[in-house]
Amino acid sequence: MPHLPNTLNSYWLWREVCAKLGVSNPTYRYWKSTPNLKLNNKYLFVQKNTLPQKYEYVEKILTDLSGHLPIKYASDKLHVNEHLFSYEKMKLYKEFEYKFVEDVKFVNIKKFFTEFGIKVGKNSIIQLGKIKDLEFAPNATFYNLKNDYGIVVYD
Numbered sequence: 001m002p003h004l005p006n007t008l009n010s011y012w013l014w015r016e017v018c019a020k021l022g023v024s025n026p027t028y029r030y031w032k033s034t035p036n037l038k039l040n041n042k043y044l045f046v047q048k049n050t051l052p053q054k055y056e057y058v059e060k061i062l063t064d065l066s067g068h069l070p071i072k073y074a075s076d077k078l079h080v081n082e083h084l085f086s087y088e089k090m091k092l093y094k095e096f097e098y099k100f101v102e103d104v105k106f107v108n109i110k111k112f113f114t115e116f117g118i119k120v121g122k123n124s125i126i127q128l129g130k131i132k133d134l135e136f137a138p139n140a141t142f143y144n145l146k147n148d149y150g151i152v153v154y155d
Contacts, residue, residue: 003120003121004069004077004120005067005069005109005110005113005120006066006067006110007037007039008045008065008068009066010047010049011037011045011046011047011048011065012046012047012048012059012062012063012065013044013045013063013065013101013104014028014036014044014045014046015044015102015103015104016062016101017046017051017058017062020058020061021055021058028044028046031046031050031051031052033050033052034047034050035047039069039070039073040070040072040073040076042070042072043070043072043104045065063099063101065099065101065106066110067108067109067110067111068106068108068109069106069107069109070105070106071105071107074107074109078126078127078128078151079126079127079128079129080128080129084128085098085105091147091149092146092147092149095112095115095145095146096108096109096111096112097112116143116145116151118143118153119141119153120153121153123155124153124154124155125153126151126152126154127151127152127154128145128149128150128151129149130148130149130150131144131148131149131150134150134152135152136152137152137154139154140153140154140155141153141155
């Protein structure tokens with residue numbers, strides 16, 4: 001499976017960790033053995049199985065985000081307007097599975113890619129949109145989706 005849908009497979013949403021533990025927001029900075037990941041300078045995630053020993057118990061009740069991405073980050077990576085994931089009136093909205101964690105909306109990109117057989121390399125650029133708006137190149141792979149939408153993967 002490509003890199004993009006697996007981005008959060010080994011991470012917890014920091015906002016959820018904070019809420020469950022009742023610790024302050026900047027606490028993760030003092031946990032030197034707990035790597036973190038920041039997406040869009042907005043979403044912070046801490047790596048699974050690296051919380052300090054006295055807080056390990058919380059991992060059993062945290063939300064698994066494997067295959068999911070925050071909708072803002074997903075829209076940036078797919079070069080599409082965030083509205084696609086935000087409003088039920090959008091034609092592709094129902095093709096995606098969503099999950100809310102601490103008021104952050106996540107979209108299941110892995111399931112979507114798997115259902116449509118989309119293959120993406122680690123350094124590929126992905127463009128999702130109406131077929132008439134997509135740009136095609138010789139080194140690109142085109143995937144036709146529903147409702148006049150498609151995905152172009154540039155390798």
